[in-house]
Amino acid sequence: MRTNFFRTNRIFFTIVTVFIIVSLINSDFFIIFVGAVVIFTYAAFESKCPSCHKFFGKKLLHKKRISERTIYKKVIKKSVIEHPSGETTLVREPDVIPVTIVEFINHYICRNCGHEWQHSYEKSL
Numbered sequence: 001m002r003t004n005f006f007r008t009n010r011i012f013f014t015i016v017t018v019f020i021i022v023s024l025i026n027s028d029f030f031i032i033f034v035g036a037v038v039i040f041t042y043a044a045f046e047s048k049c050p051s052c053h054k055f056f057g058k059k060l061l062h063k064k065r066i067s068e069r070t071i072y073k074k075v076i077k078k079s080v081i082e083h084p085s086g087e088t089t090l091v092r093e094p095d096v097i098p099v100t101i102v103e104f105i106n107h108y109i110c111r112n113c114g115h116e117w118q119h120s121y122e123k124s125l
């Protein structure tokens with residue numbers, strides 16, 4: 001499985017290797033190259049297929065809004081009171097605000113093997 005994973009993502013590992021070699025030769029851009037490798041690696045793992053483990057295989061088919069609910073969140077409200085004398089006072093008081101939580105379900109397909117999967121997540125609006 002381990003060998004397959006490296007073979008499937010040969011292009012990815014080649015690019016990362018090139019990045020590392022270039023950053024070692026040209027140390028002026030070391031930080032930029034390291035940043036590029038981190039972003040590239042994150043994008044690769046984020047878009048990995050759970051079935052064939054191929055990087056950049058994930059493709060969004062559709063996104064569906066499945067539920068919506070309102071919760072009440074405790075916050076500290078800050079306000080500035082201005083006195084006639086010109087002085088200001090910062091007042092902190094507890095408050096409750098409504099927050100809408102929306103649940104989404106994303107449907108993905110793999111470009112490589114055709115495997116389909118779903119991912120649900122919540123987002124506060």
Ligand SMILES: [Zn+2]
Binds near residue numbers: 051053054111112115
């Ligand atoms: Zn796949």
